[in-house]
Amino acid sequence: MIVFDLICQPAGHRFEGWFASSEAFAAQQQRGLVDCPHCGTTAVSKAPMAPAVPKKGNQLPTPAQPAPVAEGLPPEAQAVMDKLAKLQAEALQQSRWVGEDFAEQSRAIHYGEREAEPIHGKATLEEAKELLEEGVAIMPLPFPVVPPDQAN
């Protein structure tokens, strides 16, 4: 017995056919006795075979390629960062930039010395610590903000 990879036309179904010999296949094919098990057509021919690659006895199996090392952040983390940056940008649109006056302005709002409004600006670590100790509600921004007077 001999097995052929067969292919039908035009659907291109691939299937295997067992024959007594190559001649037996040719004879059956000519008489329309070889049909595709998928669509029943007798327009069947031998499928082109991939060339057989000779194997060397001492050839090692090809090692699996290591996954490419992601550069920077994984996409999920990058997406989260992008979202946070967008949220911050949106929040800051409602907020006034007070620059170096941040500590003073925050304190003034906290003690009711001026009208409350959302502000953001610069504070040194020391200033931030003092504000927190006084109970002034401040929050570090996750992303650096370009002061308006420095932005183009």
Ligand SMILES: [Zn+2]
């Ligand atoms: Zn078919």
